[in-house]
Amino acid sequence: MEKVRIGLIGTGYIGRCHAIAYAQASTVFSLKGEIVREMVAEVNPEVAKQQAALLGFKRSTGDWRELVADPDIDVVDICAPNFLHKEMALEAIRHGKHVYSEKPLALDVADAEEMTRAAEAAGVKTLVGFNYMKNPTSQLAKEIIARGEIGEVVHFYGTHNEDYLASPNTPLDWHCQRALAGLGALGDLGAHIVNMAHFLVGNISEVSGDMLTVIKQRPDPKDPSRLREVENEDQASALLRFTNGAHGVIETSRIACGSKMGLTYVVTGTKGTLRYTQERMAELELYIHDDPAGRQGFKTILTGPAHPDYASFCISAGHGIGFNDQKTVEIRDLINGIAANDRMWPDFAEGLQVSKVLEAIAVSALERRWMPV
Amino acid sequence: MEKVRIGLIGTGYIGRCHAIAYAQASTVFSLKGEIVREMVAEVNPEVAKQQAALLGFKRSTGDWRELVADPDIDVVDICAPNFLHKEMALEAIRHGKHVYSEKPLALDVADAEEMTRAAEAAGVKTLVGFNYMKNPTSQLAKEIIARGEIGEVVHFYGTHNEDYLASPNTPLDWHCQRALAGLGALGDLGAHIVNMAHFLVGNISEVSGDMLTVIKQRPDPKDPSRLREVENEDQASALLRFTNGAHGVIETSRIACGSKMGLTYVVTGTKGTLRYTQERMAELELYIHDDPAGRQGFKTILTGPAHPDYASFCISAGHGIGFNDQKTVEIRDLINGIAANDRMWPDFAEGLQVSKVLEAIAVSALERRWMPV
Amino acid sequence: MEKVRIGLIGTGYIGRCHAIAYAQASTVFSLKGEIVREMVAEVNPEVAKQQAALLGFKRSTGDWRELVADPDIDVVDICAPNFLHKEMALEAIRHGKHVYSEKPLALDVADAEEMTRAAEAAGVKTLVGFNYMKNPTSQLAKEIIARGEIGEVVHFYGTHNEDYLASPNTPLDWHCQRALAGLGALGDLGAHIVNMAHFLVGNISEVSGDMLTVIKQRPDPKDPSRLREVENEDQASALLRFTNGAHGVIETSRIACGSKMGLTYVVTGTKGTLRYTQERMAELELYIHDDPAGRQGFKTILTGPAHPDYASFCISAGHGIGFNDQKTVEIRDLINGIAANDRMWPDFAEGLQVSKVLEAIAVSALERRWMPV
Amino acid sequence: MEKVRIGLIGTGYIGRCHAIAYAQASTVFSLKGEIVREMVAEVNPEVAKQQAALLGFKRSTGDWRELVADPDIDVVDICAPNFLHKEMALEAIRHGKHVYSEKPLALDVADAEEMTRAAEAAGVKTLVGFNYMKNPTSQLAKEIIARGEIGEVVHFYGTHNEDYLASPNTPLDWHCQRALAGLGALGDLGAHIVNMAHFLVGNISEVSGDMLTVIKQRPDPKDPSRLREVENEDQASALLRFTNGAHGVIETSRIACGSKMGLTYVVTGTKGTLRYTQERMAELELYIHDDPAGRQGFKTILTGPAHPDYASFCISAGHGIGFNDQKTVEIRDLINGIAANDRMWPDFAEGLQVSKVLEAIAVSALERRWMPV
Incomplete structure (x- = not known):
């Protein structure tokens, strides 16, 4: 081998x-x-x-x-x-x-x-x-969408919120400096939810964004009595239009008190809806509009061996895989991609596409107008 | 009397x-x-x-x-x-x-x-x-915000989604006709979430909106073989700026499969966060950033007699009030307002303010630019 | 009329x-x-x-x-x-x-x-x-069981826990005195869950119970410096055998910290399972074993007009009825029972049957043996 | 090394x-x-x-x-x-x-x-x-109890339910044969919840149990047309008395439709309550009775680096560890136990203690009386 x-x-x-x-x-x-x-x-x-x-x-x-x-x-x-x-x-x-x-x-x-x-x-x-898109649960979401089980996607709402900079006393670090980080919450966290939107729905063609730096200055880590300027956004939101006609919204924040791993999405289709939060990474909620009257509702599916890649970790449903296990799936893709020429995605082209969306949001927010991606 | x-x-x-x-x-x-x-x-x-x-x-x-x-x-x-x-x-x-x-x-x-x-x-x-703002749970949310328990509000995300027109076979009715309904989802449902945003956070000064009519034609109720034009939006989203500096997003849909009473909000402050969904109208989730390390988390508060107006219905917490009970609180305000000159709110001035926001969103969506309210 | x-x-x-x-x-x-x-x-x-x-x-x-x-x-x-x-x-x-x-x-x-x-x-x-059995959600549970949707019932777990006496400083009142209350948590709260078990599963034939008075003395309400004896149980549990062969467990407590309206049940059948908690009185969770592989899960059904009695309160699903509304259904049964001879249940015979179960549990706990009802 | x-x-x-x-x-x-x-x-x-x-x-x-x-x-x-x-x-x-x-x-x-x-x-x-007791979340539960944060434990309810034998068509395998498996659900699953009870509350002194074999015959795996006897219980329940005076109940089932990893517990103390389900293995719900009036509720704590062992997997809270990661903690204990004489628990003595409880439950169920452990 x-x-x-x-x-x-x-x-x-x-x-x-x-x-x-x-x-x-x-x-x-x-x-x-x-x-x-x-x-x-x-x-x-x-x-x-x-x-x-x-x-x-x-x-x-x-x-x-x-x-x-x-x-x-x-x-x-x-x-x-x-x-x-x-x-x-x-x-x-x-x-x-x-x-x-x-x-x-x-x-x-x-x-x-x-x-x-x-x-x-x-x-x-x-x-x-x-x-995060390697999690069997999100792969299941993709599968459900691809099979048309929720019809055509008409709306996507996604967030990647965390609260690692919620405290104004947290000293300024590289996250807050444009030369080291580029964008703020958008670059660090928003990149994930844009990739997830691409994965689940498709490419984004236009955005109207808004950003806010809530905590405008933070203590210098070397001299906490001195305050230094935060150079990028703490939170951002954007209206989205997808190339396939769906509309959507994404939001991201690094000061969203209480969000520890707040990558979430709601994908609404013409025949059903999916809901997900990464903080319950083993659960996907699925609603099918055509279920019988009186028996409609969101079904909480626990990821298991019937879903992509899960069985390699454990053959019993609901036992759960963890954060590092997602990376293990990614590394499987890496190794098989290089050793056997299997598809490797998200590749640099996708990384570039994500960057384009993020930059369009940031420019849109500054210029206060819709921007094409 | x-x-x-x-x-x-x-x-x-x-x-x-x-x-x-x-x-x-x-x-x-x-x-x-x-x-x-x-x-x-x-x-x-x-x-x-x-x-x-x-x-x-x-x-x-x-x-x-x-x-x-x-x-x-x-x-x-x-x-x-x-x-x-x-x-x-x-x-x-x-x-x-x-x-x-x-x-x-x-x-x-x-x-x-x-x-x-x-x-x-x-x-x-x-x-x-x-x-909906008369629900003791949302009154509690207001109280928590007003007392500064979550600090200054920096972000509001709110929805009012339902799915009463999710099926393309549902015949066209007054909801879909501009002369009878005015706006679509925005007017019927969005009005509630805009009012809630006003109640919890304050007035909105600027919006950037987007709208979509997903099901463009529906059967004529008198002759189902004939299709008639849907004249207003099935769903809408908007970026918001509040006069107090907070940012936000609201969304509304009448075709959001699975949302039966999807009035929801997340209010993020500098010191904590509130989360709510009307489908669990007796629960408010509260996160306080300054809770001790290792003991942080969203607390699910069940509405009870310690909260506004609840005790009039029942003196035991968690027993629950219903949809019609919210209206009973409203009628208490009506009667006391007229008989004793107590404050009556939301009054027409607030109804007007809500209309201004909704119209700004609609115009913004059509003209594809930020609109002042 | x-x-x-x-x-x-x-x-x-x-x-x-x-x-x-x-x-x-x-x-x-x-x-x-x-x-x-x-x-x-x-x-x-x-x-x-x-x-x-x-x-x-x-x-x-x-x-x-x-x-x-x-x-x-x-x-x-x-x-x-x-x-x-x-x-x-x-x-x-x-x-x-x-x-x-x-x-x-x-x-x-x-x-x-x-x-x-x-x-x-x-x-x-x-x-x-x-x-509580008049709540449309529990009526729906009954309907699902009666139609065989979860197969034959093989297990029932039910609780009615509250925490109104959780604090040892709460003075002794009638709840704690045998002459005024009879049994403690069993009589006050347990009665509801036994009735619910009867309603959903059928009669109980044998029990093995256990009881505990955790807070053995409480302040005299007239002279808080004086402690008086608590005369009945704070909490109780019992194994159950139903006449139809199902097994079960019920528990009740008046000192269960955090339970405000902790009437809950899990009904397991050969083909599916129902889960319910009164604190989310508009939701019933239903699992159907024969759902397709990879699409199994508990479905959260929001009570609505497709379910018993709900539409009389509101014609939109998920809008919610409250504690007092359950009593309104009961009073409908009362009035129609007397005016039109409709069935009135639970009648005194059922109240007696509940008493028999509660007494059997109490005796079983004292004598430490299984008791027939 | x-x-x-x-x-x-x-x-x-x-x-x-x-x-x-x-x-x-x-x-x-x-x-x-x-x-x-x-x-x-x-x-x-x-x-x-x-x-x-x-x-x-x-x-x-x-x-x-x-x-x-x-x-x-x-x-x-x-x-x-x-x-x-x-x-x-x-x-x-x-x-x-x-x-x-x-x-x-x-x-x-x-x-x-x-x-x-x-x-x-x-x-x-x-x-x-x-x-399962190696999961940081359950270690956190232990820590909270040990520090007295919920007061003295007065009640424990625990389950380990799964549904791997829910279908009557699943052929008979070793699980159902006494010579190969010993007890049924009790031995396979109940062992975990008894160990968890020991870990969180302490040893069990007396039990009153009940058992049921729901599916009494299953197809022979070699000749599905032939039915063979199931030799042990599909489900069991037991009242418990702990040596420290707390009461409790445990239940276990291998036919509990919908339970994929249904190890759950509710630990009630005199000052608070803990709730946990392994299907949401990153969440612990904590209720503290002395929280201020109107701000009481179960707090959902997401396991993170402030909790035992989590930080070794990831330094960000809420990112989640998986089923296999629990075993990794166990193996850490194994290696450190052998190489450095660190405490290794649960050892054979604990395995024996669990067996004693399980056997007492089974005998109690057969003899229909309370059994000392």
Whole structure:
């Protein structure tokens, strides 16, 4: 079986998630390639070494450029800060590596476009880490829509709300700086719900957006007595028009008190409706309009082995998969995509499409007018 | 105790709801005036007579003009079709009657303005039947916001979705005709959620709206083989800016499969969040950001005697009040407003304000630009 | 139309609930008899007079014996304290009155038996106020079971938990005294869930019970520094065997922190399951085992006009009826039962059957063995 | 770091779950020992070989006796059918191995006792796979109870219901045969809820049980036209008395239509209540009686990094861990228990205690009387 040798850049929050998924993926799935946890890069070579040991990787480096140039790496997995995605991806592509990047693909559309074109020109494969769409429950939602069980989609409402910056005392960090993060809630969280809208309904053609920076200044992390400017939005909302004629709304916030993993959607069709919240990631609510009178209602389906990918984790329904397991499905797609040329999606082209929607929302909000995507 | 003599015009769906509320109001509340169910008007005098007997009214008439002119009527209660509200209200005001009108106040802003000005000029009291804000649970929401328990409101998301026209086979009726209904989902349902937004957050200054008529033709009720044009929107969405700086979104639909009483809201503040759905009208979810670490979460408060107006119905928490009971609270406000000059709200001025928002959304949707209210 | 003249004894918590229901019943339903709110009895004649005025009754008395003897009374409605039910009912029956009594019918089986026999001998009609089974949602549950939609019932789990005595500082009142209340949680709350079990599943033949008085002493209401003995159980549980072969469990508590209206049931059949909680009294959850693979789940049915009695309150689904509305359905049954000889259930015989089950549980708990009912 | 070399017997449903957990455990946790996936045993040596490759184990064997005797095995992990647990464990203990066994520990108390005594005599460490108590959410429940946040526990209601045998057409398998399974629902599922009761409340001293075999015959898997006897219970219920004075009820069923992972509990204390269902394994509902009037309610806590063990999987609250992750926590306990002598619980002594409760319930049900444990 073909080996797929992974070079992981960054071992913070999401890098660890990738590492856990690499660790379990070949036990969960019958993969078409062999995962080799080859090398870890971290800025500090000592940290890199420790993390490699902890996360089960063979080698480590303090220089990501060494990793992307290494001949024994097949896939460069970018879990570094967002502002570095572009440079790393381009350099990896230049060395002919496949690239697996965390979202958002880049800080703006121009960068995402450059990365996408470079990957296409080089003929390398790409994947972007929009992991929530890999949850069997959302795959089930997709299946129900694709089969026409709720008719034609006429409306989509989606959110990705969290509250990690709800407290005004939380110091300013990279999330709040345009040079490091690009957009605020839209880039960090909104990217997921736009991808989910694409996945479930299709592409978005026009938007009318609005944004608000509620907490305009935050303490400097180095000197809390000093306040620094927050440079991007805490929350955003947008009216959407899809290319297939459906209308919709998405919202995102990083200060939505009480939302811990508030990726939610309601997809309304001509024959039924789906409702979902990621905080109950094992449940999909389905309403079918043609159910008999007096027996209509939203049915709470617990994800189980009858649904996509679930049975690989557990053969009993309702037992539940977790956050890291979604990433494991994504890594299955990565390995099978590279080893057996299976479809890998969401690729850079989708990452670019998401960026276009986000940027259109932001421009629309600033210019106060509808924008085409 | 002063008598408050009621003349009820219209005994359909909502007229019966009023009648049930009149029947129980003086048993539920210690009113400041005595309700006299004086007269019912229906187009058909025979029906009027039967309904008067059934609903406990003394007299009946087949001519609403007779009712509004009757010297023994203090309040004209308009439960007639929407397109008649204006004429009836103006005529009632001309006879110096107080006017209690169902929502929407009128088919457009111009009419609502005329009615409001006429009532002000005549010095009569007015009330509009936005009953959902009378639910103790939503009054509790208001109380929590007013006391600052969730801090400053930064975001409002509200819907009023139902599915009464979800089936394309449902024949065209007055709801779908501009001359009879004015707006579609916005006028019939959206009026409630705009009023709720006003009640909970404050006035709206600007909107960017979008609308869609999904089912463009429906069977003619007289000849189902013939299709007739649907003249107004099935669903609408709008970005909102409130005068106090909060942002928001409202949505409404009459084809939202599965939504039976989908008036919902999420009010996000700087210190907490409220969530509500009218389908669970006895529950309010409250999140307080400053709860201790590890003990944070949305608390489901069951409405009870500690909350506004509930104890008049039942002294035990969680036992629940129903749809008609909301109207009973409204009628308490009506009677006490007229007999003792207590505050009556939402009055025509609020009905007008709601109309302005709805019309701004509709115009915004057609012209595809932000509109001031 | 025949008049049904009501004499109401007691205007406390539940007496007011009856009064509200009398007030609205003829507006809600097309009754087969005319309700006449004839007379109110209260110990204090002044209170009686005030309450009669407030609750819309014509006359009042400070002596319930006068009421039960009054020739212009057809139905004696007993909302007096439990320990008086027997004497009042027997006296009313002696005067040939129909009797409508609140639950529990009596303090023990012997009394309930005597009352039931007396009513049968006198040929008067009886009704006991187990109002929760009148909720359209529980009537729907009954309908689903009766039609075989969940197959044969194999298990019933039911609770009626509240928390009105959860605080050890709440002073001792009549609930805690055997001479006034008989049993504790079992008599006050358990009666409802036993009746519900009868209604939904059928009669109970054997029980194994357990009881606990958690808070053994409470402050004397007159002298809080003095503690007095609690004489009956705070909570109880019982294994059940039904005559039809199903097994079950019921539980009840008056100290179940957080349960405000914790009447709940889960009815498991060979082909499906029903779940219900009175705190969400408009929702019934239905699972059908034969639903297609991958589309199984509990469906949340919102009560609506397709279900028993709902449409009389409102013609739109999901709009909700309240606690007092259940009593209104009960009063519809009372009036139609007396005026038109419609079936009146739960009658005294059912009240007696409930008492037998409760007493069997209590004896079983004390003797620590299974007891036949 | 000390190596902990695992010998896994059985790679069916639960064996795979163990394997997935072994794969990810060292990436998730900073373990105190190094996991070595040494050997797999399966009846068929070819299958053993394939499974070893798939699950990341070094060696394989078709003879479990070879595995338990292997000098390079430190822990024997028994995921074989229940009827083999005893023989395998005794043999492993005889070879001085630590034993990690799936539940139920044995088919009856005598066997469990023998195994427990043998392990104690040999001084080997033991662990039983009651994985649900390892869920951070249930660990949080334990923490809340231990800190006295809900006061003294006065009542426990617990279930473990599933529906894997709900269909009468499902052929008879080992679950239904006493020689292979021992008890029915009690042994397979009830074991979990008894362990959870022990974990959360404490030991059980007396029980009164009842059992029912609903589907008395099932098709022979080899000849579906022939029906064979079901030898153990489909469902069971029991009243409980805990040694600390609390009362309780547990129920279990394998035919409870709609219950997919119906491990649920309600723990009522003198100052508050906890509610939990494993189907929403990331949520704990907490009610605190002393919350301010009008602000009381069940709070839904989403498990997060403030709770035990969660942060090792993900540092953001509400993102969720899955079924296999619970086993990963268990394996952390195993490895740290063996490598660093950390406490390992539930051990064989607890497995034995669970067996005693289950057997007391079964005997109580047959003899129809209360039984001491």
